Amino acid sequence: MPLARRYAALLLVAPLVLAGCAGGADEASAPPSDAPPCPTSPVEVVVSVDQWGDIVSELGGACANVTTLLASSSVDPHDYEPSPADAAKFEGAQLVVVNGGHYDEWAAKLAAGSAPNAPVIDAVAIGDPGHEEHEGHDEEGHEHDEGNPHVWYRPATVTAVADAVTAELTTLSPSARDYFAQRRAAFGEDLKPYQDSIAKIRASATGKTYAATESVFDDMAAAVGLQNKTPAGYQAAARNESDPSPADLDALLGLLRDKGVDVLIFNSQTQGSVPDQIRSAAESAGVPVVEVTETVAPGTDSFEAWQVDQLTSLAKALGVPA
Template sequence: MRLLTASFALALPLALSSCGSDEGSSTSAGTPPPSEGGCPTTPVDVVVSVDQWGDIVSQVGGACADVTTVVASSSVDPHDFEPTPADAAMFDGAQLVVINGGHYDEWAAKLAASSAPDAPVINAVELSGHEGEAGHDHEGEAGHSHEGEEGHDHAGEGNPHVWYNPMVVNEVAEAVTAHLKELAPDAADYLDERHGEFENVMKPYNDAIATIRSGAQGRTYAATESVFDDMANALGMQNRTPEGYQAASANEAEPSPADLDAFLRLLGDRGVDVLIYNTQTEGSVPEQIRAAAEQAGVPVVDVTETVPPNTESFQTWQVGQLDALAEALGVPA
């Protein structure tokens, strides 16, 4: 995340404020119904860097995956996270590691290499096909304001928020299942069943995307940052965020007065159908942008970068935001 925060313009069915639980906890909220019986073999020790992926890993692994999520707190920016010796110890003995990749959680890749060198690593950004391009926007998590900090040149790099890419979500789930079956071959049938259950639980998410896409093709949006861009692209929406503002946002820099003015004029002229607003970021610039949208009557759709606390599952988090977007666009959800 980065320079942005606010209150809701469209109430979501979830309390969206950030990640799921305390750091270092095992994420299992919202898992599919348990498969018949427990794991038929010794569970696989899995370490996940961030909770955007932790719940998905728990869902597909079930009783055959002992999942530990390192960063599961909205107060921590995964990019800037500095692991303690206790955090590093979580990787000791890990049989499988799941990271986001794309410079979002480089610390996790380093800890996996040093503390679990024999463990396969699933890198979500690599699965997206953008490894080597993607760079974190350095957007601060909830409660983090990066105004005035020295910027970093990340303009033109890929978007690391790939948990908002429906294809990558599916690919990560498939990769986790495949690796777990290799590590626990006696649990292959159980894991296939878990994956089938996961696909069933994903149906409302996939149905919402398909339904909204049919009514949102060509609709326009602007965003205070890039977190939701992959999902908007999957929905066939057009991004009209001023390029200068996007570049400043990617570089963790204040937009120039001209770039900010271009954004405010875009909203004032109702040049987009919706404004996508990350509620987990703070600063006067996004607050100005939100106020301009509200004054002009442009609907504001609140999203978060990380999983809100007390959220049932990854799917309910995502579907809640999709429902809010559908309402803002006036299309079926």
């Protein structure tokens, strides 16, 4: 099984969830408990994945009815096969929010067919406006492919998406302008522990090194100043959702056995013998293992809490303040 074939074990143990719910794990988000009543009719919003669904719900409060199509860690967004019922959820949508970057193309296609007049916020495009221009082109022998789509781990993109969502909600419901401005300000306050954690780790850990089983956390690792020492061949295999060659795997295992990095970033939603070997090599050598997840961890109160929990674990592993 390829390394990047995520959530395999969860999918096997939860067939009734996937088969019995047309949207896989769709969720109509309730307004945050601190959200005041809406002074007007709420905006109908559809979001592809929960990494952004939680943020949109916070920003919209009671003035947005937010439906998140995939709100479960048991479903892999890369390979999700939407149903006609999923398309129906887009009907009547006034705003659509997708991740982009080929991560959830199915959502963009459903929006185009079922909500052609709704504005679409694409997180990848917002975070990297030149992404589509250089996508698939070579530059000095390096193929950009589709880049790293896990942009919810890019702090600047989180802020840019929040601003874009607030702007679109305000355009769609001008009478709730002040309400949305207050929600954006509240979200900014909620982000402060997240931003403080990033700044504190960066102040103490810049130059420390890591290896990773996947690229999911790479943008955040860069934001806190870590250097990626994952062998290039292994990185390419993981990015292409294929098994690494024996030589590429040996290169990563050897790096860990020699304690050539300060931490191993481990996507705990990946199942299989390859990640198990990698984790075992790190633990045997005494390299701290920091678990991260691609989707919002079950039971987490908010996007910010999810991120801060992981940053706290990273700081502890690096031996720096969080």
